[in-house]
Amino acid sequence: MTFHDPLALLLLLIMPIVFIIRKRRNQTAQLSFTDVQIMQGLPNTPRQQLAAMLPAARWLAIALAILALARPQLVVREKTITSRGIDMALALDISTSMLAIDRTAIAKGKPRLQIAKDVIKEFVSKRTSDRIGLVAFAARPYPVAPLTTDHQWLISAVEQLDTGAIEDGTAIGDALLAAVNRLRSSPAASRTILLITDGRNNSGAVAPAVAAQAAKALGIKVNAIGIGGKGGADFPVEDPFGGITYREVKADLDVPTLTDIARITNGRFFLADDADALRTIFKEIDRLEKQPIEEKVSNSAQELFAPFLLAAFTLLAAESLLGATWLRRMP
Known part of the structure; x- marks a missing residue:
């Protein structure tokens, strides 16, 4: 008050x-009494x-x-937001190759997919002013979440992602186009796609370069993140006699294609060979992808x-x- x-x-x-x-x-005194005790006795x-x-x-x-x-x-x-933050779409590879465990001290014992999910959840929780959508993909894209500011629900959706929900493969072009469709009608001043994969395009109907050109035409920037260490990885397979064994697999990351996608859309390509590097990349993206929030206070x-x-x-x-x-x- x-x-x-x-x-x-x-x-x-x-x-x-x-x-x-x-x-x-x-x-x-208003009145005079000869004997004060008379007044003292009054109740x-x-x-x-x-x-x-x-x-x-x-x-x-x-x-x-x-x-x-x-x-x-x-x-x-009274506070009125006159402009909002970034509209962002995440395209996450959930093909079976994301079950591989890279041979690094930090990532040992944790599959690529789980590392990516952990880092994405941390990233989403910090982007309080942004609308974020999610597309998962393997041999085809699967729209998981529309653009939303309900980040707790989105984090829960990310946690539930797993391999095997979609037929196996890596449809980078189709996934990128699905993410573009998430953002094409967005009125936000800045629109960005984060593409996270550990492989190369081997499925789908749309070539990655074509999808990148579509993103560029709509003014959508793509930051491509490649996951996978150069020193190989261990892939879990079922043992005929029971249990799980691991066999060595070599990295199959298509760096040239991901670099071209980023270049065409004025984005950046990042390479993460372990969990620590992936966190550093997302911190860098968090720093770069900022949009001032103008507020009118009355x-x-x-x-x-x-x-x-x-x-x-x-x-x-x-x-x-x-x-x-x-x-x-x-x-």
Whole structure:
């Protein structure tokens, strides 16, 4: 609460001075008694106690009137976002090759897909002003989530992704085009696709270069992220005698194609050979993909003087009425 005319509150400082002056004037006795013990024997009734409180009601009414004079106001702060952040689509490879475990100290024991999901969830949780959509792909793309600001739901959708839900393969071109379709009607000033894969295009009807040209025509930037260490990886396979065994596989990442996609769309290509590198890449993307949020802030004031003034008048009226009737004193 604030006051429109705070200088009026200085009148509150005068009240103690007036109170002291009046108290000194009223110290002269109104009646004289030859024997003070006569008065001491009189009972102190509730009526007398209420009568003694009437001056306090008057002083309180004056204080409330002064507060009303200062015009107390409740300031309501309104914030309107006039432009929003980036609209972004994630295209995540969930082909079986993403089950491979790269032979690095940091990534050991964790498949590529799980590493990618962990980093994506961390990334999404920080992009509070962005609408983010999700496309998963293997031999064909699968639209998982539309553009949304419900990031908790999106993080839950990312966590549920797994290989085997779509026939195996790597349709980079089709996946990229599906992500473009997610963004084509977006009114955002900046639109970006993050393409994450560990392979090369071997499925689908659309060539990656064609999909990249479509993104460029719509002003959509693609940041391509290749996953996979150069030192090979271990791929889990079922053992005929039970359990899981691992066989060595070589990296099959199509770096030239991913680089071309990024170049055509004015994006960047990143190579992540372990979990730490992938986190660093997403931090860099988080730094680069920023859009200023313009906010229009306005303040409105709700006047509160009426309740104070009403309370002051009520107290004065009650004090005058009771003082003239039931609590009337002798002259």
